[in-house]
Amino acid sequence: MVNINKKLIGVYHLEIINDFLNSINGLTPYFSLVAAYTATVQIPGVSGAGITSELRELTATADVEILALGKAVCLQEGVPSNPSGAPGPSIITHAAFKLIPEMTYLPIDVGLKIMPAVKSIVKLEGASQAKAVSSGQALENEAQAQKLFYxxxxxxxxxxxECANSGHYLIIAETIPGGTTTALGLLLALxxxxxxxxxxxxxxxxxxxKLEAVKQGFQALGKEKGAFAKTPLxxxxxxxxxxxxxxxxxxxxxxxxCPVMLGGGTQMAAVVALAAALVKNGEVDRTRIKPENIALVTTRWVSEDATADLSGLGAAIETKFGPFPVCYMSANLDFSQSKYPxxxxxxxxFVKEGVGAGAAAxxxxxxxxxxPDEFLPYIERSYEQLCL
Known part of the structure; x- marks a missing residue:
């Protein structure tokens, strides 16, 4: 990793980061949030996205509402919080929306458990709640995964x-509590x-x-790691x-x-792995897409997470499926000087990422x-508005 400037840290494929940044220079972001629920979040100990099991069911719904309405209608607490008391990452994305009022917002439902009080949400074909990864049958079948992909x-x-014709680039963010465990499931499956x-x-x-939950899934299937390398969906x-x-x-x-930012951390690395696998197996024609137009953007808390390795994941994906020029970078946020504990x-x-926080920042x-130090007061203002 290397500091490119005060705003961001280069994580993987450093040689093409400046090309990507140049491609979005002068463009306005268009923000899409893909929201879903997986019962994986209820496996004890795998997620801190919500203080109780009941509130974890509302986290993604609340995130959708905060960006659309400026508040979470479904939560008295204001924003989803970690059991530690840390506010959810929606405070960061909310601050970005306040700073860029011209940023378009499109929420997308691919399997929410509780629908938000938002009329403009788009529901994709194949959307449904996912079962726990430990079941070995997270989705109904491969056909459902294909419907969601297409x-x-x-x-x-x-x-x-639309973005290309209107001077925008596209941010695709996610909110799916429990998603780092399902990311591990997909990565090991591949x-x-x-x-x-x-x-x-x-x-x-x-x-x-997390690994035990995924192993239970493999056992339920009677399969082992790598069993789906040639059938990624x-x-x-x-x-x-x-x-x-x-x-x-x-x-x-x-x-x-158009240029695309994948807003998220190791969950989005699993998405990159899926894309690379689909190209490797001929399910997507490499000449039809432009992976160099895609950047994974997260936060410093993910890219410098001592218990994980985002750049190592990038390398492992290309070791398995060959060159796939998606650059990774992180917003160089720092809350150490915040006035709020x-x-x-x-x-x-705690928390680290979600709701496209890194990409929005x-x-x-x-x-x-x-x-980053100049952006911090705006995030604190969103925290005050949403939580206090």
């Missing part, structure tokens, strides 16, 4: 074309050596619990979640027309030419 592709092509590489919303990470259906094929399709389709919890390893800092 409906995502269709939407991505549409949004990419045969990538991802053990202890995925990040977590908790400081200690729960690698053993079947791997999603077995051990992934509904966000993964939808976002992979959206990103690949949109890349034909809850926000300072981020520096202790970088978009805001680039658009308004702010350094």
């Amino acid at each position: 409906s995502g592709w269709k939407l991505g092509v549409k949004l990419g074309s 045969g990538i050596n991802a053990e202890e590489l995925v990040s977590s919303s908790m400081p200690g990470n729960a690698h053993h619990l 079947a791997g999603v259906a077995a051990l992934g979640d509904t966000m993964q094929p939808a976002v992979a399709g959206m990103a690949m389709g949109a890349s034909i027309h 809850g926000m300072r919890q981020y520096e202790l390893g 970088l978009a805001a800092m680039l658009t308004k030419n702010l350094d």
Whole structure:
């Protein structure tokens, strides 16, 4: 990793980061949020995205509402919070929206458990709640994963074309609590050596619990790691979640027309792995897409997470499936000087990412030419508005 400037840190494929940044210079971000639920989040100890099991069911719904309405209608607490008291990452994305009022917002439902009080939400074909990764049947079947991928592709092509014609680039973010465990499930299903590489919303990470849940899924299937390297969408259906094929399709389709930021950490690395696997296996024609138009953008808390390895994941994906020029970078956020103890919890390893926080933060800092310390007061203001 290397500091490119005060605003961001280069993580992987450093040689093409400046090309990507140049491609979005002068463009306005268009923000899409792909929201879903997986019962994986209820496996004890694997997620800190919500204080109780009941509230974890509302986290993604609340995130959708906050960006659309400026508040979470479904939560009295204001924003989803970590059991530590750290506010959810929606405070960061909310601050970016306040700074860039011209940023378009499109929420996308690919399997929410509780629908938000938002009329403009788009529901993709194949959307449904995912079962726990430990079941070995996270989605109904491979056909459902295919529907999500191709409906995502269709939407991505549409949004990419609209962005290209209107001076925008596309941010695709996610909110799916429990998603780092399903990311591990998909990565191992594809045969990538991802053990202890995925990040977590908790400081200690729960690698053993995540790995045990995925192993239970493999056992239920009677299969082993790498069993789905040649059938990646079947791997999603077995051990992934509904966000993964939808976002992979959206990103690949949109890349034909415009620059795309994947807003997220190791969950989005799993999406990149899925895309690379689909190209490797001939399910997507490499000449039809432009992976160099795609960048994975997260936060410093993920890229510098001592219990994970985002750049190592990037390398492992290409070792398995060959060159796939998607660059990784992180917004260089720092909450150590925040006046709010809850926000300072981020520096202790809580929360880290979600709701496209890294991509939204970088978009805001680039658009308004702010350094991270200059952006911090705007995030604190969102925290005050949403939580206090």
